[in-house]
Amino acid sequence: MTQSVTLGVDIGTSSSKGVLVGANGAILATAVRAHEVSRPRAGWVEMDGRIWWEEFVAITRELLAAVPDAVAAAVGVSGMGPCVLLADENDEPVRAAILYGVDTRAGAQITEMSAELGDEEIARVGGSLLTSQAAGAKIAWVAEEEPEAWARAVRLFMPASWLARKLTGAYVLDHQSASQTTPLYDIEGEAWHNPWWQRFAAPIEQPTLGWAGDIAGHVTAEASALTGLVEGTPVIIGTIDAWTEAVSAGAHEVGDLMLMYGTTMFMVFTGAETLRTPSMWTTAGAFAGTRNLAGGLSTSGALTSWLKGLTGTDYPELLADAAASGPGARGLLMLPYFAGERTPIQDPDARGVIAGLTLDHGRGDLYRATLEATALGVRHNVETMRAAGADIRRIVAVGGGTQGQLWLQVVSDVTGLVQEVPQITIGASFGAAFLAASALAERDGATPPVITDWNPVAQRITPNPELAALYDELYDRYLRLYAGTRDVVHELAADQRGA
Structure with missing residues (x-):
């Protein structure tokens, strides 16, 4: 006897994850494939897009083998983004995929496009100014810098839409992902902005637009043979992992703010109105009738991983040492801009700074300062969102970093926010499976x-009010430290690019 399940797969920055979920939401099996991004030059972050499909196939086969009586009734897909994977007429990538805002190569294109189109008009049409997160600027970079690849480019994909294409043959992209191809998408019209598409992306066929939970198509015979999925199984369009993760935790209603603790830190506020501020990202929501104000730190888990490797210490030891160091890290203050910074400073030439070091400081103090630095970055984003009009009513914490109680507590203490942590923190793959189950129920007229x-x-997680004054003072110093070191740091960043 078989059991009906839904499959969810998410392509992340450091790994791909899959999950099989039963009809009641119970997790029946999980699978992971680790991978690494490529950093061929300073500011470049890439990945071979073919790996996404290879890992999807491997994960799907592993999951189906782990639960022999399972039949996937629907498939959910998700992935990091916004990415730029350009493919030729045979759907072969013309170059490695350019990743989201951590890739800062398109600075010249951002400057040129902003001068030509005007910041005010760019924000009016697309909601956001051009930053390292803007996929449209990276498309323009390929056109200008790699004409041979550009001459072969016909289609634009992101991880979720690449999987949907491989599974179903559909050439689709969800509105949320499309809204991060600034300046190619009209956020109020919820459509491609044809004048600027023709100006900057004319050779590329426009993907058909839909919403994250819409059915993109059905598993083809060829995809069935490769994956073990039943031919004709519905596949959703999917969306970017942060938004799918918000779904997984129920943090996608109006007034919700999701904090995603991962390799980077991502924040998504959901509202009903389009909020614009120069230092954040205004996007379409995952679902019709919603808008998002989003932000992200370029490092969070990547920073703790860096320090772990540098000290040769495991996480339990570092966490114990950090707890012993105590609030304020014994007078250390860190700027977490080790890979530049996205929001709200939008400074790809920002770099990490550690202030206050003495010979008395140890690894625990450094680790505590690292946790506090990411928390101060979250506070900076939250205060910027509120200044733009975001009515934040509820905060939900998701991602692998939520397993560390100290990190959660530090973020609440620094920001003054209560955080709700869901029971299941497996992330975007679980949200993708939920969207697939919802799409199946809607198709069949069943209760979703x-x-x-x-x-x-x-x-x-509730903040400790006794630490409010300490962290208010530290936050003020955090802002002043960036302002005071910015010029020197930019000179150092220029030297690094030259090297």
Whole structure:
């Protein structure tokens, strides 16, 4: 006897993850494939897009083998973004995929496009100014810098849409991802902005637009043979992992703010109105009728991983040492801009700074300062969102970093925010499976699942009011430290590029 399940797969920065979920939301099996990005030059972050499909196939086969009586009734897909994977007429990548805002190569194109189109008009049409997150500027970079690759480019993909293409043959992109191809998308019209598409991306066929939970198509015979999925199985369009992760935790309602603790830190506020501010990203929501104000730190888990490798220490030891160091890290203050910074300073030439070091400081102090630096970055983003009009009513924490109680507590203490942590923190793959189950229910006229039934709140992290004054002072110093070191740091960044 077989059991009907949904499959969710997410292509992340450091790994691809898959999950099989039963009808009641129970996780039946998980699978992971680790991978690494390529950094061929300073500011460049790439990945071979063919790996995304190879890992999807391997994960799907592993999951189906782990639960022999399972039949995937629907497939959910998700992935990091916004990415730029350009492919030829045979769907072969013309070059490695250029990743999201951590890739800062398109600075010249951002300057040129902003001068030509005007910042005010760019924000009016697309919601956001051009930053390292803007996929449209990276498309322009390929056109200008790699004419041989550009001459072969016919289609534009991101990880989720690449999987949908491989599975179903559909050439689609969700509105949320499209809204991050600035300046190629009209956020109020919810459509491609044809004048600027023709100006900067004319050779590329426009993907058909839909919403994250819409059905893109059905598994083809060829994809069935490769993956073991039943031919004709519906596949959703999917979206960028941060938005799918918000779905996984029920943090996608109006007034919700999701904090995603991962390799980078990502924040998504959901509202009903289009909010614009120069230092954040205004996007379409994952679902019709919603808008997002989003932000992200370029490093969070990547920074803790760096320090772990540097000290040759495991995480439990570092966390114990950091707890012993105590609030304020014994007078250390760090700027977490080790890979430049995205929001709200939008400074790809920012770099990490550690201030206050003495011979008395140890690894625990450094690790504590690292946790506090990411928390101060979150506070900077939250305060910028609120200044833009975001009515934040509820904060939900998701991602692998939520397994560290100290990090969660530091973020609450620094920001003054209560955080809700869901029971299941497996992430975007779980959200993709939920969207697939919802799409299947809608297609069949059945009662759709409810995410709070699948994934209830497990704990609430409340700030310690006794630390408010300490962290208010540290936040002021954090802002002043960046302002005071910016010029020198920019000179050092220029030297690094030259080297």
